[in-house]
Amino acid sequence: MQPLTELSSGEASVRRSDQVTTLRDVGLVPWGDIEDSTGSAAAIPYLLAAIASGDEAAAHDALDRLRHRICRHGFVVGQATAVTVPFLWDLARRPQTRCRAQILLLLRSIADARQWEIMAAAYPKLRHRGHHVEWESAARRAVRAQRGAIPRLLAEHDHELVDATKALACTLAE
Numbered sequence: 001m002q003p004l005t006e007l008s009s010g011e012a013s014v015r016r017s018d019q020v021t022t023l024r025d026v027g028l029v030p031w032g033d034i035e036d037s038t039g040s041a042a043a044i045p046y047l048l049a050a051i052a053s054g055d056e057a058a059a060h061d062a063l064d065r066l067r068h069r070i071c072r073h074g075f076v077v078g079q080a081t082a083v084t085v086p087f088l089w090d091l092a093r094r095p096q097t098r099c100r101a102q103i104l105l106l107l108r109s110i111a112d113a114r115q116w117e118i119m120a121a122a123y124p125k126l127r128h129r130g131h132h133v134e135w136e137s138a139a140r141r142a143v144r145a146q147r148g149a150i151p152r153l154l155a156e157h158d159h160e161l162v163d164a165t166k167a168l169a170c171t172l173a174e
Contacts, residue, residue, distance in 0.1 A: 021086030023052055034080045036069035041080035044069065048087050056098040063099050067106055077113045077139045079131070085110060085142035093149055104153070104164035108171045111143040147172050 026045045034041040047069070050062030067074075070081040085107065092103045113136050150172075153165040 022090045023048060023087060026087060029083055031080075034083060035078060036080040037072040037076070037078050038069055041069070041083075044080060044084055048084075048091070051091055051099065051103070052094070052097060054096055054098065059098040060102070063102055063106070067109075071106060071109050071113065074109045075113050076115050077110055077136050079135050081110060081113075081135060082138035082142040085139060086146060089146040089149060092153065100153075101158070101160040101164035104161070104168050107143050108164070108168040110139050111168065111171045113139060143168075144172055 026048060029045075031044055032040055032042045036044065044066065047062040047066040051059045051066070053059060053062075066084070070084050071077050088103050088107055091097045092100050092107070094100075097103070115136065147169075150165055150169050154162055154169070156162055156165075
């Protein structure tokens with residue numbers, strides 16, 4: 001497994017879509033070199049670990065904090081978003097994760113994010129100020145890259161999870 005250390009046009013490289021990234025790989029990401037909405041993304045591995053912990057209250061709290069960092073206001077993504085998405089997919093696949101439906105809804109928000117793209121279309125000069133449009137596009141691609149997990153999630157017995165999966169699938173079909 002290759003480390004995720006190459007940074008290009010402001011985004012950390014993500015492996016090909018056929019290579020699933022699991023929480024075991026979280027240490028391969030140079031989190032300190034990546035920014036989220038609060039500054040350094042160095043706290044993201046700890047938030048992912050709390051989501052995976054099995055403690056329902058800790059998982060929900062960590063997911064709320066992570067959402068604020070990678071999809072602020074439910075539609076503003078940043079540099080760390082695309083790199084975090086494969087780990088969210090891994091957590092959503094795990095039956096022991098306490099907030100799987102909420103993770104899928106976060107993935108849906110990320111897949112819907114077009115804040116910077118819309119702004120750049122209206123004001124073309126913005127496209128040349130930073131990498132926000134590229135980060136947004138990379139985040140959407142990262143969500144789509146692992147959509148192969150959807151059929152298995154739709155087969156689950158948890159109705160809330162199935163509803164969230166259907167909502168994400170509808171967003172990805174657009």
